[in-house]
Amino acid sequence: MALTRVNWEDLPAGTRQAVEKxxxxxxxxxxxxxxxxxxxxxxxxxxxGTVFVKGLRQTYARRWTQDAEWMISPYVAGVGGRVAPRALWRVEEDGWDLLGFEAVEGRHAVYEPGSADLPRLMHTMTRLGKIRCPDLPLKSAEDRWRPYVTEPEHAAWFAGPALLHTDYNPLNVLISGSRALLIDWAWATQGAGWIDPACLVIRLIAGGHSATQAESAVSGLPAWQQAPAEGLALFAAASVRVWGEVAEASSASWTARMADAACAWQAHRALAV
Incomplete structure (x- = not known):
């Protein structure tokens, strides 16, 4: 469920003063x-100048997402990586936890077949694949998807050393000129490198691609080229359960599209094993 937005003037005076520092x-x-x-x-x-500010109340159950973004920013927004806007500062004051990011002019990605945004995104994902996963308390892909496999040992297929974004909602891809930047790193994960392309495949199917077209779009990614067919089949099956659970808990139309897309991809993957 979407959170109700709070405007600048509605924040406590102490929080606003802390930001203005x-x-x-x-x-x-x-x-x-x-x-x-x-x-x-x-x-x-x-x-x-202008900054982008995002945040949550300190009592909010998922405030850990702020911790994750603050923690990962130096690795994905630095000179060597530069696949995301930089987090500039953090304010924790008067019950609020706010992050300030560099403001980047751009628009959200389009995932329709033939979109010119996709090659830009592939370039960014290739760069992300070259960033060494930092030694941080990130979620592990094994732990994240273990509840959604039929046999616990199947989760071992998802293990790996790669730094993953995993949430390729087009709202999390900012097109700025010739670049695609990844925002919202709340679900940063360590795991097999092919998981990120797999997550994107489901999004592309939901955006209008066939399963074959979606896989073709990511086929140039080194991580995808190394993906094991059995691992992909298990991840596709787990994704059906994940998105089925999300759709059951929400009446939003996009969750149903994602559940349908996951099913379409699983059917496609079943033929490839």
């Missing part, structure tokens, strides 16, 4: 409508 005096703040998982999502402009 980083930004300088705020001239304007525009709440954005995209996304569902942050109570605060706004572009804040001061005399020194």
């Amino acid at each position: 980083h930004t300088g005096r705020v001239r304007s703040a525009r709440t954005v409508s995209e996304g569902w998982n942050s109570a605060v999502a706004m572009l804040v402009t001061s005399y020194s």
Whole structure:
């Protein structure tokens, strides 16, 4: 369920003052409508420039997503990686946990067949695949998907050393000029490198691709080329259970599309084993 958005002027005075220690005096703040998982999502402009601010109440059950984004940012937004906007500062004040990111002009990706955004995204995913997974307390792919396999030992197929984004909702892909940047790293995971392309395949099917077209779109990724057929089949089956659970818990139309897409991919994968 989407969180109700909180505007700048509705934040406690102490929280706003803490933010202005980083930004300088705020001239304007525009709440954005995209996304569902942050109570605060706004572009804040001061005399020194504009930053994107996102955040949650400190009592919110999923505040750990703030920790994950803050923790991973130096590795994905640094000079060597640069596949995401930089996290600039963090404010924890008066019951709020806010992150300030560099503001990047752009738009969200389009996942329709033939979209010019997909080659840009493939380039970014290739770069992500070259970033060494940092020694951080990240979620492991084995643990994340073990509840969704029929035999616990099957989760071993998902283990690996790669740094994964895993949430390729098109709202999490920002197209800025010729670049595709990945935002919202709440679900950063360590696991087999082919899991990220697999997660994207389901999104592409939901965006209008056939399963064959979706797999063709990611076929140039080194991680996909190394993917074992049995591992993909097990991940496809697990994804059906994941998205079926999500769709059952939500009446949003996009969850049903994802559940249908996962089923379509599983049927396709069953023929490839």
